[in-house]
Amino acid sequence: MWKFTVRRILIMIPQIILLSVLIFIMAKMMPGDALSGLIDPNIDPETIAEQREKLGLNDPWHIQYANWVKDLFQGDLGMSFRYKMPVTELIGQRLANTVWLSLLTLVLIYAISIPLGLISGRYNDTWLDRVITGYTYIGFATPLFIFALVMLWFFGFTLGWFPTGGSVQPGVESGTFEYVMNRIYHMLLPALSMALITTVSTVQYLRNEIIDTKQKDFILTARAKGASESRIYNRHILRNSLLPIAAFFGYEITGLIGGTVFVESIFSYPGMGQLFLESIVQRDYSVATSLTLLFGIATILGALLSDIILSLVDPRIRIK
Amino acid sequence: MSILKVKDLKVHFPIKGGIFGRTVDYVKAVDGVSFSIEKGMTYGLVGESGSGKTTTGRAIIGLNKITSGNVLFEGKDITSYRRAKADYYKDVQMIFQDPYSSLNPRKRVLDIVAEPLRNFEKLSRQEEKKRVQELLELVGLSPESILKYPHQFSGGQRQRIGIARAIALKPKLIIADEPVSALDVSVQAQVLNFMQDIQKELDLTYLFISHDLGVIRHMCNRIGIMYKGRYVEEGTTEDIFNNPQHIYTKRLVAAIPDIDPNKRKEHAKFRQEVQREYEQSFNDYFDENGLAYDLQSISDTHLVALPKKG
Amino acid sequence: MKKDDTTMVETVEQPEQINSESPTGLKILWREIVRDKVALISLIFIVLITTIVFGVSLILDQDQIVKVDLLSIHQPPSDEFILGTDYGGRDVFGQLIIGTRNSLAIGFLVTLMTGVFGIIYGLTAGYFGGHVDNILMRILDFMMVLPFLMIVIVFVALVPKYSVWTFSLIMTAFLWMGIARLIRSKTLAEKELDYVQASKTLGSSNLKIMFTQVLPNLSSIIIVNMTLNLAANIGLESGLSFLGFGFPESTPSLGTLLSYATNPQTLQYRWWIWVPAALLILLLMLSVNNVGQALKRATDARQRRG
Numbered sequence: 001m002w003k004f005t006v007r008r009i010l011i012m013i014p015q016i017i018l019l020s021v022l023i024f025i026m027a028k029m030m031p032g033d034a035l036s037g038l039i040d041p042n043i044d045p046e047t048i049a050e051q052r053e054k055l056g057l058n059d060p061w062h063i064q065y066a067n068w069v070k071d072l073f074q075g076d077l078g079m080s081f082r083y084k085m086p087v088t089e090l091i092g093q094r095l096a097n098t099v100w101l102s103l104l105t106l107v108l109i110y111a112i113s114i115p116l117g118l119i120s121g122r123y124n125d126t127w128l129d130r131v132i133t134g135y136t137y138i139g140f141a142t143p144l145f146i147f148a149l150v151m152l153w154f155f156g157f158t159l160g161w162f163p164t165g166g167s168v169q170p171g172v173e174s175g176t177f178e179y180v181m182n183r184i185y186h187m188l189l190p191a192l193s194m195a196l197i198t199t200v201s202t203v204q205y206l207r208n209e210i211i212d213t214k215q216k217d218f219i220l221t222a223r224a225k226g227a228s229e230s231r232i233y234n235r236h237i238l239r240n241s242l243l244p245i246a247a248f249f250g251y252e253i254t255g256l257i258g259g260t261v262f263v264e265s266i267f268s269y270p271g272m273g274q275l276f277l278e279s280i281v282q283r284d285y286s287v288a289t290s291l292t293l294l295f296g297i298a299t300i301l302g303a304l305l306s307d308i309i310l311s312l313v314d315p316r317i318r319i320k
Numbered sequence: 321m322s323i324l325k326v327k328d329l330k331v332h333f334p335i336k337g338g339i340f341g342r343t344v345d346y347v348k349a350v351d352g353v354s355f356s357i358e359k360g361m362t363y364g365l366v367g368e369s370g371s372g373k374t375t376t377g378r379a380i381i382g383l384n385k386i387t388s389g390n391v392l393f394e395g396k397d398i399t400s401y402r403r404a405k406a407d408y409y410k411d412v413q414m415i416f417q418d419p420y421s422s423l424n425p426r427k428r429v430l431d432i433v434a435e436p437l438r439n440f441e442k443l444s445r446q447e448e449k450k451r452v453q454e455l456l457e458l459v460g461l462s463p464e465s466i467l468k469y470p471h472q473f474s475g476g477q478r479q480r481i482g483i484a485r486a487i488a489l490k491p492k493l494i495i496a497d498e499p500v501s502a503l504d505v506s507v508q509a510q511v512l513n514f515m516q517d518i519q520k521e522l523d524l525t526y527l528f529i530s531h532d533l534g535v536i537r538h539m540c541n542r543i544g545i546m547y548k549g550r551y552v553e554e555g556t557t558e559d560i561f562n563n564p565q566h567i568y569t570k571r572l573v574a575a576i577p578d579i580d581p582n583k584r585k586e587h588a589k590f591r592q593e594v595q596r597e598y599e600q601s602f603n604d605y606f607d608e609n610g611l612a613y614d615l616q617s618i619s620d621t622h623l624v625a626l627p628k629k630g
Numbered sequence: 631m632k633k634d635d636t637t638m639v640e641t642v643e644q645p646e647q648i649n650s651e652s653p654t655g656l657k658i659l660w661r662e663i664v665r666d667k668v669a670l671i672s673l674i675f676i677v678l679i680t681t682i683v684f685g686v687s688l689i690l691d692q693d694q695i696v697k698v699d700l701l702s703i704h705q706p707p708s709d710e711f712i713l714g715t716d717y718g719g720r721d722v723f724g725q726l727i728i729g730t731r732n733s734l735a736i737g738f739l740v741t742l743m744t745g746v747f748g749i750i751y752g753l754t755a756g757y758f759g760g761h762v763d764n765i766l767m768r769i770l771d772f773m774m775v776l777p778f779l780m781i782v783i784v785f786v787a788l789v790p791k792y793s794v795w796t797f798s799l800i801m802t803a804f805l806w807m808g809i810a811r812l813i814r815s816k817t818l819a820e821k822e823l824d825y826v827q828a829s830k831t832l833g834s835s836n837l838k839i840m841f842t843q844v845l846p847n848l849s850s851i852i853i854v855n856m857t858l859n860l861a862a863n864i865g866l867e868s869g870l871s872f873l874g875f876g877f878p879e880s881t882p883s884l885g886t887l888l889s890y891a892t893n894p895q896t897l898q899y900r901w902w903i904w905v906p907a908a909l910l911i912l913l914l915m916l917s918v919n920n921v922g923q924a925l926k927r928a929t930d931a932r933q934r935r936g
Contacts, residue, residue, distance in 0.1 A: 015772050022776075029788055126852060137923075141916040143865040145872050146908045149891055157898045164894065258779040265873065266892065276780060277873060280787045295777040303775050381831050409833040422824035426846040439833040485832065 004311045012304050019296045020072070023289050024065050030285040073292075078190050082284040086190070090287060091272065095169050098264070098271035102256045106249055107197035109202065114242070116199075117206025122233060123213050132203065139200035145262040148193040152266055162189040165268035191269040193261045198252065202245060210309075211239040225259055243313040250306025254299045322356035323525050324380070324416065324493055329353045329389035331372070349375040351549040351611075352389075353450045357493070357542075362519070362526040364540030364557075366533060366572070372549040376418075377495045380527070381414050393493070410440055411601045413486040417498040419478035423470040429456070429481055430466040436488045449491075455484040458521075460514065476507035483515070487522060495527045512539060533576050537561060542621075545569050550612040555622035565624040567605045571598045640805050651872050659850060662928030669924035672917035679914065683731045702909075707902050716890055716903050726906055729882045734914075736798055736883070737864035743802040743855050744863075748809035749848075753840050755810070756817025767814070786875040794881060801866070809855050815852060820844050848931040857922035861915045868911050884911050 004314070071077070077087035120132040156164040167186050173179060213219060216239065222232050260273035268274070272291055279287035331350040350372040357363040367373045378384040380391055388457060398408055413436075416422035418435045423432055433452045437443055443451065455465035470478055479499060484553040486494055491583040499515070500508040512535065526538050536543060537557060544554045545568065551567040564570045574594040578587040604627070607613060612625040663669045716722055755766040766902065785800045820826065821844065829839045870876035871885025887907035891897045896904065 011768075011771070014768075015775060018772055018777070026784055026788070066852070114750060137919075138916065141861065141919040142912060143915065145869050145870055145912060146888065149888065149897065149904070149908065152889075153897050157894070160662060254775075255779070257777050261779055261783075262869065277783075278785055282873070288787075292780045295780055296775070299777050300775045380828075383827050383830060409831055412831075414828070416824040416828055416830045418824050422828050424825040424829075424843055424847070426845075435834060436832040482828075485828070535910065580861075 005308055008304060008307050008311075012212060012300055015300055016297065019300065020067070020069060020293065023293045023296070024068055026292070027068075027285065027289040028061070028064075030289070035122070063110055069150045077290040078286040080279075080284055080287050082279070082282050082287070087287050087290045091275070091290060094270060094272045097269065098260055099272065100183070101187050101191055101260060101264070101271055102253075104184070104191040105194045105198070106252065107260070108191055109199045109252065110245075110249075112195060113199040113202035113206060114245070117203045117245075118210065118233075118238075120203065121207040121210025121214070124207070129207075131181065133207070136200040136203050136207075139197055140204075142197060144194065144259055145266065146195045147197050148263050148266045151189060151193045156267075167270050186269070190263040190269055194263050198255050198259060202248065205248075206241055206245060209244075213237050213240050244310060247306050247309035247313055248307070250302040250304070251304030257295050257299065275276070323359045323394060324527070325356040325390075325391070325392040325395075326376075326380065326495075327390040329376065329391065330387040331375050331380060331384050331429070332387040345559075348549050349384075350379060352614075353472060353502070353544075353546070353549075353551055354389075354615075355554060356543050357527060357550070359492075359525055360519075360523060361541040362528050362539050363534040365529045365546060365548055366531065366536050366543060367546035368531060368546075371546040373531075373546050374497055377414070377497050377527060377529045381412055381495055389430055409436070410489045411492045413487050413489065413494050414493040415482055415494060415496040415499045415511070418502050419475050419482055420470075420502070422424070422482055423478055427469070428466065428535055429468055429470070432470070432481060433466075433485045433488060436485060436525055439490055445491065452484075454483040455482075455488055457485070458518070459484040474507075475503050476511055479503060479511055480514070483518070487518060487524075490522065491524070493525045493527065495529070497529045498531070499528075501530065501532065508535070515539070545572065546611070550625075551625060552612045553624045554615065555619075559622040561608050563622070565618060565622070566612075566626075567598050567601055568621070570594050645696040645933065659853060659925050659928045663921065663924050666924040666927075667922050670729045672920035675913065675917045676921070679730065679910075680734060683727055683734065686727050690727060703812075703897025704860045706900075713935075716887075722887065722903055722906070725882045725887055726884075726910065729887055729907065730910055730914075731796075731885045732877060732881055733864055733867055733884045736794065736801075736867050736877075737860050739798050739864045740805065740867070741856050741860045743798060743808040744859065745809060745852070747802065749813050749845070749852065751806065752810040753817050757821055757836065757840050757844065759818065763814070765816075770807050770810060773804065776804065778804050782870065783873070783875045786870070791877055794877060797877065801863070801870075805859075805863070805866075809852075809859065811854055812851065813848060816848050817844055820847055850925075854922060854925045854929055857918060857925055861918035861922060863916055864918070865911070879900040 062141060075088050077091070079085070080087050080090050083090055088209060116132050116135075120129045123129055154165060155161050163186050168179065168183050169186075219236055222236055227235075239319060257273075260274070263269065264271045264273035265277050272294070276288060276291045279285070279291070329350055330348070330352055332346040332348050335345045335347060336417045351370070353376055355363070365373045366489045372437060376385055379386050384400055387449060390397055392398070393408065393412065430449065430452050433455055434448050437448055437451060449466065452466055456463050456465060461477060461480055461484070465473075469545075470481065472524050473481065483499075496515070503511060515526070518524065526539070528536065530536050540557055542554075542556055545552045545560070547568055553560065553564065555563075560569060561573060564573050571594050574591045575601070578584065605612070605625070606625070607627070613627050614625060615623040616626050617623050663673060716725070720914060736865065751770075755770075756762045782800055782804055785803075786797065789796050789800070817840075826839060829843050834843070867876055868883060868885035868888065871883040872889045873885075874889060876885050877883045884907045888904050888911075890900075891904035
């Protein structure tokens with residue numbers, strides 16, 4: 001077990017290094033540098049040149065890279081050109097919004113996929129199964145952004161059941177129960193849009209898994225011994241099918257990150273995805289690169305987590 | 321002069337392990353095998369599965385990497401450049417065990433049999449087609465089959481297609497790796513007889529790999545017995561079947577079923593005796609790792625793996 | 631050579647029905663589609679839309695359509711403008727036709743490019759195995775964990791001479807991994823088969839074996855995978871265009887029309903601008919997926935319908 005984990009972590013290290021190099025190159029390719037966010041253009045060129053030298057912007061690239069990494073470890077991601085504030089602080093404000101949105105989405109994904117997958121797998125080829133399969137079929141083909149737009153249009157504007165933007169109603173006292181409920185109220189529609197689309201592959205997986213397990217010898221044996229149907233499902237089938245699904249959440253992070261970019265922009269939800277798009281449009285590149293780096297690390301860690309959990313659940317993976 | 325000479329051939333496969341996937345140990349599939357084959361004869365390589373006989377054959381033709389040792393073909397050392405020097409394949413060919421997976425399911429018979437021709441001989445479409453039809457006729461298939469796919473043939477017919485492909489370049493040596501063991505018993509004899517026919521016709525030399533002593537006895541002039549990657553005994557068919565010296569060979573020969581029903585009891589008793597002797601004297605014939613000793617000559621043609629005396 | 635009797639016996643007993651078809655070939659895929667009514671309708675729909683869109687866009691004057699006309703902003707559907715106009719007074723119907731054409735074209739292009747690159751990459755890794763495979767798979771694993779959407783957006787924003795071609799190249803650069811991984815795993819299994827070993831002993835070069843022996847045996851899964859990729863790529867392109875990081879502005883796509891719906895007024899009151907585009911994307915992706923799923927069933931004998 002520990003062998004696999006150590007190997008898996010060792011694989012991750014070069015990945016993170018490569019990612020940082022890639023992001024660094026991207027940052028260097030972008031117009032403007034650390035200075036453009038700091039000074040006002042009226043200062044004479046000589047001072048700027050002096051300033052550049054002092055900040056190490058004329059050093060060879062590998063020294064610049066080393067300094068950049070050193071700053072990263074100290075939590076210094078540079079200055080936002082647009083907001084005139086440290087990127088770390090700027091992201092900090094948005095981070096919580098996105099994390100909460102993602103968490104709610106994850107909860108919804110499992111709340112939807114597990115019952116649907118179970119029903120559809122247990123009662124396969126009934127009308128109920130066909131409805132669920134039909135939903136997964138359409139959900140698989142529907143792009144998230146179109147679905148989110150339709151959700152916003154229907155539940156947000158036409159019916160007016162949900163707010164159409166923001167993360168909280170202005171004027172609600174922070175810290176109160178009302179505040180928390182208001183936050184969830186604002187997150188519900190975006191999270192639901194994302195969950196309903198991303199959940200379909202999990203539903204399909206669970207359905208196939210259950211149908212496969214149903215015909216395995218050990219289930220037939222259990223049935224032959226006279227175990228009740230509900231016992232068979234709860235004790236034997238679920239245990240086999242649910243654990244891998246629980247482990248998938250790390251991989252879901254990749255999808256969620258892409259999803260938040262769309263959903264936050266459609267629902268004007270002030271999270272990191274929206275900040276990312278804004279920063280690109282406004283050419284606030286230090287913010288954009290920092291966010292890409294953060295998302296990249298999140299993806300790598302998510303995959304690591306899932307791999308390790310899966311190796312715990314399924315010993316076959318460990319032998320590699 | 322012998323057509324093929326194998327000197328102290330070793331093929332070791334690494335076992336990967338540990339966190340970094342380093343090589344922690346080796347599987348010694350072939351560990352010090354030497355023999356030579358005279359032109360025009362059939363040399364049999366016998367052993368149970370895992371004895372290294374197939375690996376030996378594949379190493380000679382270049383499908384497995386040789387760890388150490390030499391392979392000499394017609395006196396030339398071709399150990400290192402077999403894959404690079406494709407000319408070798410004009411002279412040495414292989415017949416595979418499984419007639420199902422050895423023919424590409426997506427290719428027509430024409431393309432399958434013409435593959436070696438396309439690699440070595442610049443023929444026009446017309447010439448190529450004619451050659452393939454001739455080859456098919458030679459192996460006893462109708463020349464009209466060239467546009468069919470392998471799945472339209474029976475196992476025996478497929479093996480004939482494989483043979484047609486192997487003899488297309490008029491090779492001198494053919495390595496036949498269990499060429500009939502995937503076929504029905506009724507078809508085996510046909511294919512074997514046919515292989516003997518084309519051997520005479522084309523003046524071929526065979527390296528015949530099999531686990532079936534009956535087949536080997538029928539086909540071969542000279543036989544090598546392998547056990548765990550090493551030679552146990554080598555000699556003429558006469559030597560091996562009538563005068564087996566090593567206990568392992570004795571047991572193998574004793575295991576051949578006797579056709580005469582009247583002697584069945586006698587034979588069973590004999591087999592039990594050999595089995596008892598095998599168990600008792602195992603340590604005399606194998607070293608502390610259970611491997612065979614080096615070969616010692618006991619006559620002009622007969623070599624046996626025995627511990628050095630004294 | 632004089633053939634003995636035993637040899638002759640076998641010659642005669644050849645299978646009766648001589649149908650010179652490849653056993654797992656395109657015929658089976660085609661048969662499966664024709665048998666599956668939904669897939670057949672989907673295929674007809676795709677062909678129809680493609681023909682209409684490419685045909686009509688030949689007649690349409692593209693410059694006329696993308697020209698801003700301030701006198702006819704946000705007009706609802708009428709005889710002059712079948713689907714009304716957008717915020718620049720541009721004909722929505724014309725944009726829809728040209729947008730669909732562009733989206734389809736880029737979908738095909740990216741699918742093809744990722745396919746070619748992924749197939750070569752996967753074949754190389756799987757066929758040679760060992761260190762080559764190790765290195766190639768490490769690179770692939772790294773590409774897989776990149777936050778695809780963000781990196782593509784950053785590159786789109788960065789590339790100086792941005793055009794349809796650079797856009798497809800950027801998409802390709804980050805989308806080839808799925809098919810490469812699939813081809814690699816199939817090649818790993820395939821190369822152990824004796825026909826590959828036989829080809830080696832027959833003197834065929836590695837390159838020749840990879841592309842003329844192994845590749846044809848992977849054709850069905852390649853077709854299935856590329857069909858499903860086509861659907862995904864059309865969706866991705868429209869998504870990126872929706873966010874404003876897809877096609878350059880002079881080239882409308884289905885996503886461009888949808889991006890107008892980020893304006894709440896348009897979303898609420900001017901359905902003619904975004905609903906047709908949304909429906910078209912949905913139907914296209916659903917159809918392509920239907921065809922892909924039917925093909926997938928055809929390659930998996932267990933699920934084949936008959």
